[in-house]
Amino acid sequence: MADITTTAQANRARSASENPVKRFFRATEIDTRLLGMIGAMLIIWIGFNILSGGLFLTPRNLWNLSVQTASVAVMATGMVLVIVTRNIDLSVGSILGFVGMSMGVLQAELLPQLLGFNHPAIWVVTLLAGILLGAAIGALHGSIIAFLNVPSFIVTLGGLLVWRGATWFVTSGRTVAPMDSTFRLMGGGTEGSIGATASWVVGILACIAIVATIINSRKQRQRFGFPQRPMWAEYFLTAVGCALVLGAIAVVNSYPWPVAIARKYADANGIAWPDGGLFIPHGIAIPVLIAIVVGIVMTFISTRLRFGRYVFAIGGNQEAAELAGIKTRWVTVKIFALMGILCAIAAAISTARLNAATNAQGELDELYTIAAAVIGGTSLGGGMGTIAGAMLGALVMQSLQSGMVLVGIDTPFQRIVVGMVLVVAVWLDTVYRARAK
Amino acid sequence: MTDTRTPLVEMKNVSISFGGIHAVDNASIDLYPGEVVALLGHNGAGKSTLIKILSGAYKRDGGEILINGEPAEINNPRDAKKYGIETIYQTLAVADNVDAAANLYLGRELRTPWGTLDDVAMEAKTREVMGRLNPNFQRFKEPVKALSGGQRQSVAIARAILFNARILIMDEPTAALGPQETAQVGELIKQLKKEGIGIFLISHDIHDVFDLADRVSVMKNGQVVGHARTEDVTKDEVLGMIILGKVPPKAIPGPGAMQTA
Numbered sequence: 001m002a003d004i005t006t007t008a009q010a011n012r013a014r015s016a017s018e019n020p021v022k023r024f025f026r027a028t029e030i031d032t033r034l035l036g037m038i039g040a041m042l043i044i045w046i047g048f049n050i051l052s053g054g055l056f057l058t059p060r061n062l063w064n065l066s067v068q069t070a071s072v073a074v075m076a077t078g079m080v081l082v083i084v085t086r087n088i089d090l091s092v093g094s095i096l097g098f099v100g101m102s103m104g105v106l107q108a109e110l111l112p113q114l115l116g117f118n119h120p121a122i123w124v125v126t127l128l129a130g131i132l133l134g135a136a137i138g139a140l141h142g143s144i145i146a147f148l149n150v151p152s153f154i155v156t157l158g159g160l161l162v163w164r165g166a167t168w169f170v171t172s173g174r175t176v177a178p179m180d181s182t183f184r185l186m187g188g189g190t191e192g193s194i195g196a197t198a199s200w201v202v203g204i205l206a207c208i209a210i211v212a213t214i215i216n217s218r219k220q221r222q223r224f225g226f227p228q229r230p231m232w233a234e235y236f237l238t239a240v241g242c243a244l245v246l247g248a249i250a251v252v253n254s255y256p257w258p259v260a261i262a263r264k265y266a267d268a269n270g271i272a273w274p275d276g277g278l279f280i281p282h283g284i285a286i287p288v289l290i291a292i293v294v295g296i297v298m299t300f301i302s303t304r305l306r307f308g309r310y311v312f313a314i315g316g317n318q319e320a321a322e323l324a325g326i327k328t329r330w331v332t333v334k335i336f337a338l339m340g341i342l343c344a345i346a347a348a349i350s351t352a353r354l355n356a357a358t359n360a361q362g363e364l365d366e367l368y369t370i371a372a373a374v375i376g377g378t379s380l381g382g383g384m385g386t387i388a389g390a391m392l393g394a395l396v397m398q399s400l401q402s403g404m405v406l407v408g409i410d411t412p413f414q415r416i417v418v419g420m421v422l423v424v425a426v427w428l429d430t431v432y433r434a435r436a437k
Numbered sequence: 438m439t440d441t442r443t444p445l446v447e448m449k450n451v452s453i454s455f456g457g458i459h460a461v462d463n464a465s466i467d468l469y470p471g472e473v474v475a476l477l478g479h480n481g482a483g484k485s486t487l488i489k490i491l492s493g494a495y496k497r498d499g500g501e502i503l504i505n506g507e508p509a510e511i512n513n514p515r516d517a518k519k520y521g522i523e524t525i526y527q528t529l530a531v532a533d534n535v536d537a538a539a540n541l542y543l544g545r546e547l548r549t550p551w552g553t554l555d556d557v558a559m560e561a562k563t564r565e566v567m568g569r570l571n572p573n574f575q576r577f578k579e580p581v582k583a584l585s586g587g588q589r590q591s592v593a594i595a596r597a598i599l600f601n602a603r604i605l606i607m608d609e610p611t612a613a614l615g616p617q618e619t620a621q622v623g624e625l626i627k628q629l630k631k632e633g634i635g636i637f638l639i640s641h642d643i644h645d646v647f648d649l650a651d652r653v654s655v656m657k658n659g660q661v662v663g664h665a666r667t668e669d670v671t672k673d674e675v676l677g678m679i680i681l682g683k684v685p686p687k688a689i690p691g692p693g694a695m696q697t698a
């Protein structure tokens with residue numbers, strides 16, 4: 001008892017002597033590295049906004065940015081777990097291509113013969129089949145890595161070639177289009193967005209979830225009498241979290257449907273066309289919603305489940321994990337299977353958005369995915385990384401990409417920039433880790 | 438004195454080799470409840486390898502292991518833990534990037550009724566156990582790589598005693614510690630012994646363990662030189678066993694004993 005009070009006093013004494021900035025970060029437990037990334041992203045956004053004469057920070061561009069980020073963001077969440085265990089997956093772009101092509105053929109050519117065109121079950125069957133296929137490919141890679149001891153770099157480099165080649169064989173190089181009309185909603189667009197009201201509902205639910213999480217963690221810590229965050233820090237975190245969520249909803253809700261589509265919709269529903277035009281907001285795009293759900297599920301898996309704990313423990317010290325009785329090989333297989341599932345979800349988003357499955361789908365995505373994870377704070381040294389960071393990393397990469405398109409930079413030069421950013425990000429990671437020691 | 442009881446652990450004629458090197462060659466050791474057996478020998482004598490066979494980290498090439506007189510099937514660390522065998526490895530074997538509670542419960546996490554990790558319950562129990570072992574320990578939220586050698590050691594020890602071990606293996610447990618912490622570990626060993634736990638205490642330095650041990654077993658070049666009760670031998674005689682393989686009269690010679698004939 002005496003012990004606890006003295007340490008509490010010591011803590012208070014320590015916080016009093018710290019400078020206010022340090023105290024703020026310790027109290028709120030905000031990761032400074034994450035904050036640095038948000039800073040970098042804001043610089044990129046404002047920079048491109050100036051260079052493009054105010055075209056970047058518009059609801060239209062930000063909405064598009066969110067949709068373009070979705071597919072890589074989904075894969076980046078899995079890449080975090082892969083890299084945390086000191087593995088790498090170079091095959092995600094090719095798996096995306098192969099699974100995307102397979103889902104394309106299934107929904108556009110095979111299932112309509114069985115079920116009839118635009119049958120409502122086509123999209124689910126296709127998606128589930130794709131997920132199974134992705135999981136099987138990932139599990140195969142994982143098994144070779146874990147049980148045959150072939151380095152992941154080599155296995156997935158092989159996979160990069162094998163699955164790209166296999167993609168070609170599915171249709172002998174033919175592009176498959178169009179996709180099933182319900183399946184297509186997963187790609188976004190005017191139809192594939194949930195509209196203003198539903199978006200606000202999602203936003204409010206998210207705010208409730210933020211408040212509930214903070215209250216719950218406080219209660220849990222109270223139950224065992226652990227030290228708490230100061231009240232002002234809790235209020236601050238809640239306020240910032242909710243403001244960000246509602247701000248994002250406001251942005252996507254101020255991007256209206258294009259005039260032509262709005263007019264068609266008005267005609268079809270017998271709405272008189274008003275003089276100022278009809279303002280129908282897009283709201284959150286379905287692929288973005290999918291990515292957010294994936295992010296939440298993956299965060300849950302990596303922080304709340306035993307599997308996630310094992311992933312990080314293996315990344316920290318594989319021998320220790322084995323001696324603790326963890327079946328490290330099976331964990332590796334599961335990580336790669338999960339990565340395959342995420343590739344399948346990304347494939348669904350990307351084929352749905354393009355409304356076609358092509359041979360080149362997902363090319364170079366492995367690099368964007370790895371870059372997203374690394375920029376987002378996943379350490380190539382293993383053992384460190386967050387899902388949220390990786391998704392933000394994907395947003396940073398896509399912001400760079402979209403910004404360069406917007407200001408008219410040519411594709412070859414875009415690649416040069418992306419390549420350099422990747423190297424710089426890894427260098428920063430090394431510097432950060434050296435300093436953390 | 439021990440002959441009438443069943444040994445807690447009996448390793449009989451255990452061998453293992455790594456690519457031609459006989460790291461452990463036909464070694465037999467035993468351990469009774471409430472007893473501390475010091476396993477001594479130079480670096481490279483095969484001590485760590487022998488006990489890693491008992492803890493399930495290595496698979497033996499030959500020989501058998503009896504627990505309470507029954508043949509035990511130990512093929513991996515999980516099997517060993519089922520028999521109540523807990524190990525503090527020479528390398529500590531802690532996961533550097535997770536906190537103390539995660540390390541204590543690694544592989545045996547407490548979970549809520551929903552199957553999620555019950556981190557607060559694990560932290561609470563960790564605070565309790567660490568409070569007993571090392572009352573100054575306060576850094577519960579930090580990854581263990583941020584801790585000092587002594588603190589990491591106490592995490593490794595806490596993990597071993599958390600799950601009611603019956604057989605405790607401590608491989609050079611004081612190698613990274615200062616004198617005060619070493620004394621603390623000594624106290625802990627006496628306390629655990631009182632609770633009836635059998636302890637293998639491994640060291641290359643006789644001075645660390647002679648006062649704590651009931652018996653010594655000495656290894657040299659992968660073979661057991663001999664066993665002796667500490668009351669029957671002097672430190673110098675044990676040193677002779679370690680260095681020369683010379684077995685004093687009151688000790689029981691093993692296959693590695695110096696041939697005097």
Ligand SMILES: Nc1ncnc2c1ncn2[C@@H]1O[C@H](COP(=O)(O)OP(=O)(O)O)[C@@H](O)[C@H]1O
Pocket residue numbers: 455458459460478479480481482483484485486487
């Ligand atoms: N995993 C291994 N692979 C190859 N050789 C090993 C391995 N583990 C131990 N050895 C060898 O076995 C011998 C005994 O080592 P060890 O048991 O660590 O000795 P001690 O713990 O007594 O210092 C040494 O020669 C060592 O090089």
Ligand SMILES: [Mg+2]
Pocket residue numbers: 481484485486527608
């Ligand atoms: Mg050793």
